[in-house]
Structures are given as C-alpha cells and as structure tokens.
Amino acid sequence: MNGPEQTAITPAVREEIMARLAAAEREHGVRILMAVESGSRAWGFPSPNSDYDVRFVYAHPRDWYLSLDVEDRRDVIEYEITDDIDLNGWDVRKALKLFAKSNPSFVEWIQSPIVYRDESGFAERARTLLPQVYAVDSGVFHYLSMADKNYRGYLKAQLVPLKKYFYALRPLLAIRWLERFRTPAPIEFDRLRELVADNTPVNKDIERLLARKQRSQEKEFVPAMPALNDFIEHELSRFSRYQAKGDAPVGGEATALDAFFRDCLPGEAP
Structure with missing residues (x-):
C-alpha cells in the first residue's frame, strides 16, 4: 500500500x-x-x-x-x-x-x-x-465510544491536549464513512477529512491543529476551539441515536x- x-x-x-x-x-x-x-x-x-x-x-x-x-x-x-x-x-x-x-x-x-x-x-x-x-454496526459503536470518551474526558476545559482533538475527530469521521459507504473506514486522516470538505470553519481549525501538531510535542495544550467542539457535540448527539442496521457479513x-x-x-x- x-x-x-x-x-x-x-x-x-x-x-x-x-x-x-x-x-x-x-x-x-x-x-x-x-x-x-x-x-x-x-x-x-x-x-x-x-x-x-x-x-x-x-x-x-x-x-x-x-x-x-x-x-x-x-x-x-x-x-x-x-x-x-x-x-x-x-x-x-x-x-x-x-x-x-x-x-x-x-x-x-x-x-x-x-x-x-x-x-x-x-x-x-x-x-x-x-x-x-x-460488521459495520460494531465499527460504529466502537468509534462512538472512543470519540465520546476523548471528548468528555479531555476536551471540555479551557486548555485541552491538542492530540485529543484528533482522537475525537478521527473516530467521528470514521463513523461518517461507515454511515455513508458501509465499508471499513480508512485510517488516514486526510481521507476522512474529505467527508467534511464543505464545512469551512471545521476545516480551518483542523488545518491549524495539524500544522501545530507537526511542530509540537505530544503533550502540547491548546485553547479549546469552539467550532470543533460544536461539531464534535453535534456528531456525538446525532450518532448517539444511531440505530443498528443489522448489516451482517456475507x-x-x-x-x-x-x-x-x-x-x-x-x-x-x-
């Protein structure tokens, strides 16, 4: 690959x-x-x-x-x-x-x-x-739990661990992929970002975080980013109502x- x-x-x-x-x-x-x-x-x-x-x-x-x-x-x-x-x-x-x-x-x-x-x-x-x-439903519930844990555990303060934004965003975008394509989500973040290409505020904040992470240490903290928090909360709320489709392996x-x-x-x- x-x-x-x-x-x-x-x-x-x-x-x-x-x-x-x-x-x-x-x-x-x-x-x-x-x-x-x-x-x-x-x-x-x-x-x-x-x-x-x-x-x-x-x-x-x-x-x-x-x-x-x-x-x-x-x-x-x-x-x-x-x-x-x-x-x-x-x-x-x-x-x-x-x-x-x-x-x-x-x-x-x-x-x-x-x-x-x-x-x-x-x-x-x-x-x-x-x-x-x-099994797509298993993937959805796994990523939902991961995103919820990282958001509620780390991203609701004024200063938050930079990397935890990605640990919440990546699984939420993976769920979007599963929701849309019903196939395993790719692991590359750039491919998942394509699913929010039309969301300018979120994409701008992601771009800033990516640039900062490339030059920052693992435990870097950043001020909370309202646009990202709003997006994460909206997706968590939406996916919390997810109904299993019953998709089974062939x-x-x-x-x-x-x-x-x-x-x-x-x-x-x-």
Whole structure:
C-alpha cells in the first residue's frame, strides 16, 4: 500500500525496527507475518516526538497449535518502549479470532499505509476477507465510544491536549464513512477529512491543529476551539441515536478464516 512512509519513518528508524522484528523472531521461535505502523504516524498526524507504534502478527511452528494446552499458552509478544519504539504483536490464531469479531485494532492494522513486513501478502489477503468478516454496526459503536470518551474526558476545559482533538475527530469521521459507504473506514486522516470538505470553519481549525501538531510535542495544550467542539457535540448527539442496521457479513467467514489460518502456519520452527 502506498502512503506517508517516506516522511513518517526515516531509514535509520526503519532499519532499527526491522532489526528488532528479526530479534523477536529469534527470541520467541516465531515467524512474523505482518508488521505495520499503527499510531499517529499511520493516521497522518504525528508529533516530532511521537512513538513508533509497531504492531505485528506472528505464527509459531504448526505443532505449537496441536497441543492440549494451546488455549492456555501466551498469545502476545510485548516489549518495553525503547528509544520511542513501541513493539507488540499478536499470535495469528488470536489475531484471526479477533478479526472474526471485527476487532477494530486488527482491521486498522491491515489497512496501515506504513508496512514493515508483509509475508506472502498476509495483509492483502486479510483485506480481501473484510467484506465477509466486517460488521459495520460494531465499527460504529466502537468509534462512538472512543470519540465520546476523548471528548468528555479531555476536551471540555479551557486548555485541552491538542492530540485529543484528533482522537475525537478521527473516530467521528470514521463513523461518517461507515454511515455513508458501509465499508471499513480508512485510517488516514486526510481521507476522512474529505467527508467534511464543505464545512469551512471545521476545516480551518483542523488545518491549524495539524500544522501545530507537526511542530509540537505530544503533550502540547491548546485553547479549546469552539467550532470543533460544536461539531464534535453535534456528531456525538446525532450518532448517539444511531440505530443498528443489522448489516451482517456475507457469510462463509469461518471457513475462509480457517483456511487462512492453516495457510499461515509454517511446517517447522524458523
């Protein structure tokens, strides 16, 4: 996928991330199927000191999954943040089980424009399954909860955290996308902004916030912006009355995900 990778990730940082992914494979005896950027750098509004939120999906050797205690085995790999690199991953079985439930994190990972690793087109294959798997209503309620939490928790004071505006606006625009197109929303903020292209006051405030965030630290505070607050409150009120449409996946998702899972498993340890 094309995207803001060249400006968001320097060659030196990318090289370090690739080295850490390879080290994780050796340490845990796994094969990484996909690794992407998942945070503000992928969304398109990083600060100069934003973390690198690297998320990956990995597979153990096939026999690892044929054990009686597989349900009790650890299915995540987590590391402490070091040098602003936040590296965490899910086992492929866990990832695909959550995908079957329209897990918003996984759905966003497979749409990330910043890709570090994609073995055998893992992300592309997952994206082709979205119409069979994704439940639009689940996405709406997830993004509504995210927007409401960030607005009511951070944006009703005179001075507010700059980044929290984006943490409220992005999910609200994602709901607009779901409402209009009934397909998973893209994660790039610029694409979502097109849905409010006709709202001049909101767009002007967003443009000012984007420019400031590009040169500000992560914990920067700004005065509350009335036009944005009014827009957020209006959308929260409107979406609070959202009636589930009952859109269901087209069917066959369990069989397709089972086949996908089996195809991901190596025959022996890397």
